[in-house]
Amino acid sequence: MMNNKFFSHFLRFVFIVLLQVLIFKRLSFSIGGANYMTVLIYPIFIFLLPHKTPHAVLVFLGFVLGITIDVFYDSPGIHASAAVFTAFIRPLVLSMFEPRGGYNLNLSPSKKEMGINNFSFYAATLLVFHLLVYFIMEAFSLVYLGECLLRTIVSFLPSLVFIIIYQFIFDPKE
């Protein structure tokens, strides 16, 4: 049972990484204004980890995910730092959307568990921070903060749309 769940998360990890680097990386480059728009769907792996995942493990998995993406994006540490940050603030963001009775700690914060509205807000909040940290780390200077914000805004919507579509297509609880 435990191994089965672990295996399914591992499979999702591989699948999301492949989706990101094989499809969305090219997509980002082929759509006009590629410099500004970067579609990132891989944070959904962090979004969908189970509630009971220890914080430290969450952060560590974020790092592993980010550094894996970095390998393909040829940018060691940039995606990783954003993913680590996203994983770090996940419990905080989750607590903002916590229902009256609390979460079922055995499950994951998915569309099926939270409902499409809550999940969208939850994903959107984390995604904004993820993108912002990513672009700041890429610029590596606060001088271009305005441009970082612009890129975040431009990249945010397509990324969020693809993440929600992903949830519709691959509901992890099925």
Place this chain on the structure above:
Amino acid sequence: MRNLFLLIVKYGGFLSFLGLELLCFLLIVRFNEDQQKIWIHSSNYFSGKLYDNFDAVTRYWNLSIVADSLASENARLRAELRDARFQEEVLGGTVTDEKWQQHYSFNAAEIVNNSISRFNNYTTINRGSRHGIKPRQGVIDDKGIVGIVTNVGEYYSSVMSILNKESRIGASIKKNNFFGSLVWQSNDPKVVQLADVPKHAPVAVGDTIQTSGYSTVFPGGIPVGKVVKAEVPDGSNFHNIDVALFNDLGNARYVYVINNLMRMDQKSVEETNDE
């Protein structure tokens, strides 16, 4: 140990966040060219600023030390200047010739103090008894005569300038050897007078005056100046002659002190006349 474990459990997320972000940061600046450049540049900028500010503070603490060292440096450099040194070496030259015995020798000296504007002008030179300077030695420069040594110290000597009311130096008219005494009656530092030239001596403006060689001080034939005015006042047996000096004592600097090697001999011979 248990507390440490609890600490890690409680703050594990935060600690791993910090640790991994630090790791990411290191990876970024280590492996990404652009970010590395920015990092190096801004770290240089910030560390440079930091050092600058720190230096600005510590500069005040060191100020007195720096001032002292600068002052001693200044003193050392001043001592290095040529003017600050007493040139111990005696520049001079003697000629040894069996037929021509050395009559005069010359000591190069430098004027270190000078005056031309008083009635009785004296000049100080940087040679003294150590260098063989004696009283009653003549001083000349490259264009004419300067004066006669009066007082001699160990390193310095005082020279009575020809621009001195007390000064009397034997001189003659070059073309006919009529002689007189150079005195300074005007207050013009460029002009001296040649006194005691008898009125039958032919003197014309433009005649060259030179030392007569009749004293033990100057050798004969050293050019002194040119006659600019010559007249015989009514009822006088002597010319009044104004002589414009060839040299300018206002800017004389390098001089030669004349040492008459046969002075004592001449003196002792002449003194027998008076007895």
